Amino acid sequence: MSCPQCEKIKVRDSFPDSLEYARTIRLLKDMEDAGEIEVTYATCPFDDVFGQGRNRGKFYAKRMFHQVRCTKCGEIYGLICDVELGDAQLKVNAKVFDPKDYPDHKSNNGNNGENK
Numbered sequence: 001m002s003c004p005q006c007e008k009i010k011v012r013d014s015f016p017d018s019l020e021y022a023r024t025i026r027l028l029k030d031m032e033d034a035g036e037i038e039v040t041y042a043t044c045p046f047d048d049v050f051g052q053g054r055n056r057g058k059f060y061a062k063r064m065f066h067q068v069r070c071t072k073c074g075e076i077y078g079l080i081c082d083v084e085l086g087d088a089q090l091k092v093n094a095k096v097f098d099p100k101d102y103p104d105h106k107s108n109n110g111n112n113g114e115n116k
């Protein structure tokens with residue numbers, strides 16, 4: 001299910017290169033600014049993914065996840081990027097991500113090798 005508003009979000013199993021991932025991040029940010037989607041979960045702000053925000057050039061974790069919901073039809077899209085693997089996926093998600101649904105997943109806070 002998608003609608004004219006969110007059909008420009010392309011579901012895919014793999015990204016050919018980081019440029020394509022960058023384009024997708026920019027598209028989602030533009031759509032958020034336009035009120036077409038709302039961010040339901042994000043490991044870091046869109047601006048920080050490529051170091052334009054206050055955390056310039058830093059990756060928060062080895063895996064980045066951005067989940068958004070279309071404000072028109074309610075479809076939920078999840079964009080996962082595995083930085084180590086160098087690939088990403090964009091999928092339709094059945095529901096909004098809630099970290100509490102994954103009790104076995106250890107928090108990575110303060111343990112990702114970042115020096116402040």
Ligand SMILES: [Zn+2]
Pocket residue numbers: 002003004005006007070071072073074075
């Ligand atoms: Zn939609």
